[in-house]
Amino acid sequence: MSSDADRTATRRRRQLTVAVRDALRDLNIQLSLLNRRFGNRVELRDIDWTCLDLINRHGPLSPTALGRLAGVHPATLTGILDRLQKAGWIARERDPESTDRRAVTLRPVRDRNPVLFQLFSGMTQRMDEVCAEYTDAELEVIADFLRRAGAAGHESAEELTN
Structure with a gap:
């Protein structure tokens, strides 16, 4: 039995x-x-939005750090940054700490964030409604699962890079 x-x-x-x-x-x-x-x-390409989100979440960043986070080749990243800067989403600032005069730091233009918040407000509201149906303990488990699933995705992406 x-x-x-x-x-x-x-x-x-x-x-x-x-x-x-x-x-x-x-x-x-x-x-x-x-x-x-x-x-x-x-008017952002998928990869542009990914890079903007990374800059918003982890910035200020160097282009090298962003390229690593996004898994983007430096030549491709240059075009992405040009588009983001031209559209007013990011600022490239000279890095005063660096001995390399070409070094820049990428910063989000926070004044533009209300546009992002407005566009995602429906999803934010719906996610708040979903989360309201779970206890605090359940939300802790869900958040842990999602972090661990994200880490597994990151590790898997790294494997494919090599």
Whole structure:
């Protein structure tokens, strides 16, 4: 009897794991669609938006640091930064700490953030509604899972880089 229960438990665990992976794939698709539509509204390519988000979240950054975070080749990054600066999303500032006069620091233009907040307000509201249905303890587990899933994605992307 115990072996039947073990098989049932193993099968159930496998089904749940597949359901989580499928849900993450569906989430990835929906977020990609959301980001693409958002990008169209503010005239940013997907990679431009990714870089802007990284600068907003982790900046100020050097172009080298941004390139590493975004997994973008330096030549490609130059075009991205040119577009972001021209559209007024970022500022390139000379780095006074550097002995290299060409060194710059990338800073977000925070005055533009209300545009981003407005465009994402529907998603923010919907996510607040989703989160309201969970206890604090459940939200801690969900946040931990998402951080760990993000780390797994980062590690997997790094593997593909090498």
